Amino acid sequence: MIDEKKLKSVLMKKHNYDRELALQTIEDIKALDEDILEAAQGFINTDEIKNITVEPCDVASLIEAYNMNPIGAYIFIDWLRKEPNKALQCLGLGFDEIKDIEDAEEEAQEEIGEE
C-alpha cells in the first residue's frame, strides 16, 4: 500500500520534484510492475537501491551513467520492460535539458514552502 501523502512529501522535499511532477510520478509509481514497485518503495523508505536489470539496462548503471534519480531509474526500467522500443529510442538519442526556467522554479519553491 502506497502512502501517497508521504510519497509526495519525499519527492518534493527530498528529491526536489515540483508539485505537478510529484503527482504525475506518484501515478507512475503506482503503475510499476510488482518487483519494481517493491524496489522503489524500499528506496523511498530506506534510501537503499535494489538493482533491477531489464536487458540491456539496470538501475545502478542508469543512475551512474545518466545521473538519474533512483525513482527516475525505476520508472525507466519499468518503461523499458513495457515499451522497449520507445525506451531504447530515448536512451539512444540521449538526453538534453531546458535549464533556468525562472517561473517554474519559483513556483516549485512556493509549493515546497506551502507543504
Add this chain to the structure above:
Amino acid sequence: MSVYEKIKEKIISSAGYVKTKVSEMASKVQKFLGDLYDEIVFTPDEDYERLEACEQERIESCLRAIAEVLGENPLNRLMSLSPQERALALCLIVEKTAEYMSIEIDNIILGDFEDINGYYSEANRAIALDIQRLIEEPMTESTAKGVLATVFHELRHAYQHNACKSPALYNMDRATARIWRTNFKNYISPSKNPRRYFNQPVEQDARDFALLVVDCFNS
C-alpha cells in the same frame, strides 16, 4: 402568446443589435486585456497553410546554414575536420541559423556534461553542447548526425521559447504556442522522470524538428 414566446420574439427581432453590442464589448475587453485576452478567450488560428509554409522555411534556414558552413556533404565534412574546427563550425551553424530564424542566442557553451548531449538555457539564452562527442576521433557518421541533431534540437528549444511568447511574430499557431508555454512552466527533466521527459510536447517537437533537418542530408 406566452410571456416566454414574447421574450423570444423580442430577442430574435433585435438579434442584429445584440450581435453588434456583443462584438463591441468583446473588442473593448480584448483591448483592455491585451495579451491576457488570448489566455482567457482562446480562438484557434485558421491560416494553417501559411503556418506550415513558415515551418518549411525554418527547416530551409537550418539547411542553408549547414550548407554555408559545411558545404554539400555536411556529414563527411564534419567528420574530416579537426575537433577545434568542428567546434568552430558548429558555433557558426548556431549563429547563422539563429540569425535566419530571428532567434536570440547570447552564448554557445561547449562543455563536458557526461550524462546529457546538451541543453538550452532559457534565462541565459544559451545553447550548450557536450564536447566529448565533438572531439571523438575518428568521428563516425552516426556521431556526426547525432551532434548536428543536438544542435538543431537545442535551437528548436530556443525557437519554442520565442514562439510561445510571441506566436504571431514567430509564425507559430497559437494552440501549439499555448501548449509549449504550459510545458515550459512544467518542464520535466530526464533524471526525475525519463518517460514523461521523452513524451512532453517541447521535447517531442524538438526531436521531430531535428530529425526533419538531419534526414535532409546524407553523406
